[in-house]
Amino acid sequence: MAYWLVKSEPDAFSWDQQMANGIEPWTGVRNALAASNLRAMAKGDRAFFYHSNIGKEIVGIVQVVRTAYPDPSDETGRWVCVDVKAVRPVPKPVTLAAIKAEPALAELALVRQSRLSVMPVSEEHWTMLCRMGGIRVR
DNA sequence: GCCAACGTTGGC
DNA sequence: GCCAACGTTGGC
Numbered sequence: 587m588a589y590w591l592v593k594s595e596p597d598a599f600s601w602d603q604q605m606a607n608g609i610e611p612w613t614g615v616r617n618a619l620a621a622s623n624l625r626a627m628a629k630g631d632r633a634f635f636y637h638s639n640i641g642k643e644i645v646g647i648v649q650v651v652r653t654a655y656p657d658p659s660d661e662t663g664r665w666v667c668v669d670v671k672a673v674r675p676v677p678k679p680v681t682l683a684a685i686k687a688e689p690a691l692a693e694l695a696l697v698r699q700s701r702l703s704v705m706p707v708s709e710e711h712w713t714m715l716c717r718m719g720g721i722r723v724r
Numbered sequence: 725g726c727c728a729a730c731g732t733t734g735g736c
Numbered sequence: 737g738c739c740a741a742c743g744t745t746g747g748c
Contacts, residue, residue, distance in 0.1 A: 595734090617733095617743075639734060682735080701733050701742065 589712040590623065590633035591696060592648070592670075593703045601635050601645040605672045609651055613659045613667040620704040625654045627668050634676075634707065634715065636696070643679040644719060648672055677720035684718060691715075 592612060594600065604610055615621050627633075627650045635646040652669035659667075685691050691714065692698075695705035707715070716723045 593734090642735075699741090700735065703733085 588626070588628065588631045589707040589709060590627065590631060591636055591644070591705050591707050592633050593636045593638045596637045596640050601637065601672075601675065604635060604646065604648065604670075605675065607672075609669055609671045611658070611667050611669050613657050615657070615667065615704060616660075616665060617703060620702055621665055623704040623706060624666055624668055626706075627653060629653055632673065632712075633670065634712075638703075641679070642682040644676055644715060645679045646672060646675045647721075674721075676716075678718070680715055680719045685715075688714070688718070 598614075599610075612624070615624055629650055629652070631650040633648050633650065634644045635648050636642075636644050648670040650668055651671045654666040654668055656663055657665045657667040682696070685694065686697060691711060694707070694711055695702055699705070713723045
């Protein structure tokens, strides 16, 4: 199982909406690198749900329930989306400031490439971020 | 195929 | 609201 981080501006689509809806298509990705990350997702993979611009923190965890398929919001047919399901909120949201303050997370794509909206997260980073968020791991 | 101009994202 | 980073577009 692989781990990811996906970003959303809460003004456009928030974690509260994700939890209310349950399963939701993750649409609107229009960046080649982010799209290739979407294509690499497998069913059962988990992803952090991050609020960009407002909040700037990891607020929840979702699970991939459908792998990449043509994004219905894209009329050119060139871009893809996946379906994700809300798994659980993060009890103590992990802020960008807290992530930047942790030297072991300096290599995280969220820090290194701030404009990327879909990115992989290593298992080590995933575990660390879960613990920072108040989720017991193993 | 290069690169300047321009647009967008997202942190501050 | 500003601006740095970076992706895209279009002239040559």
